[in-house]
Amino acid sequence: MRLVLLGPPGAGKGTQSARLVEKLGIPQLSTGDMLRAAVAAGSPIGLKAKALMDAGQLVPDDVVIGIIDQRIDAPDCANGFILDGFPRTVAQAEALRELLARKRMNLDAVVELVVDENALVDRMRKRVAETLAAGKEVRADDNPESFKTRLDAYRIQTAPVSAHYAARGELKQVDGMASIDDVSAAIDKSISR
Numbered sequence: 001m002r003l004v005l006l007g008p009p010g011a012g013k014g015t016q017s018a019r020l021v022e023k024l025g026i027p028q029l030s031t032g033d034m035l036r037a038a039v040a041a042g043s044p045i046g047l048k049a050k051a052l053m054d055a056g057q058l059v060p061d062d063v064v065i066g067i068i069d070q071r072i073d074a075p076d077c078a079n080g081f082i083l084d085g086f087p088r089t090v091a092q093a094e095a096l097r098e099l100l101a102r103k104r105m106n107l108d109a110v111v112e113l114v115v116d117e118n119a120l121v122d123r124m125r126k127r128v129a130e131t132l133a134a135g136k137e138v139r140a141d142d143n144p145e146s147f148k149t150r151l152d153a154y155r156i157q158t159a160p161v162s163a164h165y166a167a168r169g170e171l172k173q174v175d176g177m178a179s180i181d182d183v184s185a186a187i188d189k190s191i192s193r
């Protein structure tokens, strides 16, 4: 199963991806996680990405496309994968189609978690509070200013990705405002054939 999960920051993609990893036994490929690892490692990609990420802006398309192109070739992706946070621009969606075609692969489903934007800032604040309470480090971009930039980037650059898949008849939408279990159930239903 090759799956794309779409939705704004705070929509619950990470939570639902983790459940799908368990259920389907395929890896979650989060470009955000991979970029944060590159930043932590101080690699050339990390050095290039850090300032953009901290500000809440997208890193250049070619950077994430290159990361995903390579990652998909790893043995653990042989039975499929869940893309979380990629594609985030229409150019990335087009590049994904091309690189999959080159690998003789296609997508099985594109699922969008639809959420009310007003709820997202509250969810971000809650996540920060929970992270602090757990004594863990808060993400550099989980502050109100960067979060606003992330929402703007979503609205301007990523919302058109949903429209792109919808126009091709490939988009499944799920109500992301429901409970975690109900969202999981709706995703299961939308990807079962």
Ligand SMILES: Nc1ncnc2c1ncn2[C@@H]1O[C@H](COP(=O)(O)OP(=O)(O)O)[C@@H](O)[C@H]1O
Binding pocket: 008, 009, 010, 031, 032, 033, 035, 052, 053, 054, 056, 057, 058, 059, 060, 061, 064, 084, 085, 086, 087, 088, 089, 092, 141, 150
């Ligand atoms: N596909 C992508 N294209 C460009 N930038 C990306 C992509 N994925 C992640 N990033 C960068 O990493 C940051 C964090 O991404 P992510 O962990 O998916 O966070 P969230 O969805 O919670 O905003 C983004 O704000 C952006 O700077």
